[in-house]
Structures are given as C-alpha cells and as structure tokens.
Amino acid sequence: MRVPVVWSEDCLRHEPGGEVWLGVWDEGTEVPARAVVLRDALAVAGAPVVAARPHGDEIVRAVHDPDLARIWQAWEQAGLPAEYGRDRVVPYVFPTPGMLAGLPLRSPPAVHGRAGLFCYDTMTLVGPGSWAAIRGAADAALTAADLVSSGERLAYALCRPPGHHVTRSAYGGSCYLNNAAIAAQALRAAGARRVAVVDIDAHHGNGTQMIFYERRDVWYGSVHVDPGAGWFPHYAGYAAERGRGDGEGCNRNVPLAPGTGDDGWLAGVTALCDEARALAPDAVVVSLGLDAAATDPESPLCVTEAGYRAAGRLVGALGPAVLIQEGGYDLPSLGGLAVAALSGAAEGAGLDAS
Numbered sequence: 001m002r003v004p005v006v007w008s009e010d011c012l013r014h015e016p017g018g019e020v021w022l023g024v025w026d027e028g029t030e031v032p033a034r035a036v037v038l039r040d041a042l043a044v045a046g047a048p049v050v051a052a053r054p055h056g057d058e059i060v061r062a063v064h065d066p067d068l069a070r071i072w073q074a075w076e077q078a079g080l081p082a083e084y085g086r087d088r089v090v091p092y093v094f095p096t097p098g099m100l101a102g103l104p105l106r107s108p109p110a111v112h113g114r115a116g117l118f119c120y121d122t123m124t125l126v127g128p129g130s131w132a133a134i135r136g137a138a139d140a141a142l143t144a145a146d147l148v149s150s151g152e153r154l155a156y157a158l159c160r161p162p163g164h165h166v167t168r169s170a171y172g173g174s175c176y177l178n179n180a181a182i183a184a185q186a187l188r189a190a191g192a193r194r195v196a197v198v199d200i201d202a203h204h205g206n207g208t209q210m211i212f213y214e215r216r217d218v219w220y221g222s223v224h225v226d227p228g229a230g231w232f233p234h235y236a237g238y239a240a241e242r243g244r245g246d247g248e249g250c251n252r253n254v255p256l257a258p259g260t261g262d263d264g265w266l267a268g269v270t271a272l273c274d275e276a277r278a279l280a281p282d283a284v285v286v287s288l289g290l291d292a293a294a295t296d297p298e299s300p301l302c303v304t305e306a307g308y309r310a311a312g313r314l315v316g317a318l319g320p321a322v323l324i325q326e327g328g329y330d331l332p333s334l335g336g337l338a339v340a341a342l343s344g345a346a347e348g349a350g351l352d353a354s
C-alpha cells in the first residue's frame with residue numbers, strides 16, 4: 001500500500017489530559033497513542049512515511065481568525081497553572097447570543113474570560129504542548145496538499161489533533177485548527193479551481209461546513225450520525241443545510257440513524273460521491289474519520305473494516321485526493337481500519353493497493 005503517510009512527531013505533544021463532559025472529568029479518548037497506532041499500522045502495511053514540512057501561516061490565516069496560538073501563553077502568563085492549579089485551558093463562560101442579547105461581542109482582557117470567546121465546549125482542552133501538535137497537524141495537511149498539487153494521486157495526512165469541528169473562529173469537539181479546510185484552501189491556492197470535501201467521520205464536520213458555507217469554490221458533503229438523535233455537534237449537520245449566498249447548493253448533509261451499518265452508510269457515501277463527481281472537482285479532500293466503526297466508543301454507527309475499504313474505493317476514484325485523519329478512538333481496531341480505508345482509496349485510484 002504505497003499511499004504516502006505524512007507524519008509530524010509534534011502531533012504527540014498535545015496532552016489534553018482528559019475532558020470535562022457533562023460536568024464530570026473524564027479521561028477522554030483523543031490521546032497521543034492514536035497517532036502512534038495509526039502510523040505503525042500503515043508503515044507495516046508498506047506505506048512510505050513522509051515528514052511534514054513546516055509551512056508559513058498564509059493558508060491557515062485564510063480559513064481561521066488568529067488567536068488560538070496565543071491562548072496557552074496567555075493562560076500561563078496569567079498564572080493560572082502555577083498559582084491556581086489550572087493546568088489546562090477550560091473556559092467557564094460562553095458569550096452565547098442569548099447572553100449578549102444584541103450587545104457587541106467584546107474580547108475581555110482576562111484570559112479565563114476570553115477563552116469562551118473562541119472555544120465552544122468544555123471537552124477541548126489546551127495544555128503546554130498543544131500548539132506545537134496543532135500546528136504540526138496543519139503542516140501535515142499542507143504537506144499532503146503539496147504532494148497532491150505536485151502530481152501524487154493520493155496523500156494521507158496523519159493529523160492529530162483532528163480538525164473538522166473548528167469553524168473560522170471557534171474551536172471545539174477535540175479539534176483546534178481545521179486541517180481539512182486548510183488542505184482545501186492550499187489546493188485552491190495551488191491552482192485547483194474547484195475542490196470537493198467528502199467527510200466520512202461519524203460526526204458532522206460543522207467547522208468545515210461553516211468555513212465554506214458561502215463559497216462556491218469548495219463544496220462540502222458529510223455522512224454522519226443524525227445530530228437530531230442526540231449526537232455531537234447537536235446544532236449543525238441537518239439535511240436542510242445546503243449553503244448560503246454564493247454557496248447555496250454547495251453543501252450536502254446525509255444524517256443517519258444510530259445503529260446504521262455498512263449498507264446505509266455506504267449508500268450515504270455513494271450519494272456524496274455522486275454529487276461531488278457531478279461538479280468535476282480538480283481535487284478532493286477526504287475527512288477520514290474512523291469513528292463510524294462498530295468498535296468505536298464515540299459513535300453509534302456500525303461500519304466494518306470492509307465498509308471502510310469500500311468507502312475508500314469510492315472516494316479514491318473521485319480524483320486527486322488529500323486524505324485527512326479526523327476521529328477514530330478504538331485503539332485495538334484503529335490500525336486495521338486505516339489500512340482498509342487507504343487500501344480501498346488506492347484501489348479506487350487505480351494504484352497498487354497490495
């Protein structure tokens with residue numbers, strides 16, 4: 001399986017140290033071991049591992065408002081870890097539309113107040129090594145986009161932390177920078193006129209959707225567990241969301257009932273690929289979440305390894321593609337799922353999948 005795997009050692013430096021979910025501290029499942037398991041399984045399967053190259057901030061700034069880079073530094077300078085025992089950034093107040101009731105959105109000087117300005121949940125923590133890992137993941141996405149822009153048919157970025165829940169200016173859902181949006185923007189900058197993003201993570205990629213919601217040049221499609229059935233991100237991911245303004249008709253959501261297995265999920269992936277193909281995109285970004293697997297603790301979908309291989313074939317056949325690692329949390333099955341998905345993509349692209 002010869003799909004290049006772009007890797008940044010820095011991705012291991014993000015230690016969220018758990019999460020606060022429904023008011024209780026949990027260990028969390030977005031752990032550094034995920035990246036190691038994925039890298040090792042793909043290397044054993046024969047994939048060449050390529051080091052991520054550092055990139056400037058131009059593409060990142062094209063899809064994100066800057067600020068996150070400074071949050072840990074500000075938190076530390078405010079003495080929150082040393083003097084108050086707060087060793088991770090966790091906001092406690094959120095400027096919701098109901099709270100402001102029309103008042104202007106301020107940027108409060110106190111960092112513990114300001115954190116809720118750009119973090120929208122309590123389970124996406126920032127610690128001392130987080131920014132290096134977040135930026136390493138973005139560099140992996142940018143390097144994979146470079147490979148595809150310069151003629152590779154497929155490249156996979158082993159991004160950790162994942163990214164598809166990050167909007168232009170707000171992070172959450174264990175994501176901090178939107179690696180898929182960064183890859184799509186990089187492909188555009190390198191000359192692709194139209195990019196299709198196909199998101200097969202178990203959860204809706206609300207961040208990617210909203211970054212491109214009013215744009216025609218980047219189409220976004222997602223198959224995911226129905227947010228209306230009680231699943232993250234709860235507020236987005238509904239079938240009626242089809243884009244706005246110039247982006248009207250350039251967004252497609254396929255929500256699935258909890259318990260959906262290979263047949264229903266692959267029908268959704270096929271629907272997305274059919275719509276993407278009709279646009280004749282010059283390049284494709286795949287948000288490759290492996291958490292739709294039956295073994296995964298974070299979603300109620302029941303996809304098998306064979307399902308992921310079949311999905312890989314469908315997205316791999318669409319055109320030159322950057323595959324971006326998103327979710328996937330069951331360490332024992334994660335490697336096999338990644339190998340299946342990438343082997344399928346290689347088959348779909350007509351490359352040697354052995």
Ligand SMILES: [Zn+2]
Pocket residue numbers: 201202203289291326327328
């Ligand atoms: Zn997910």
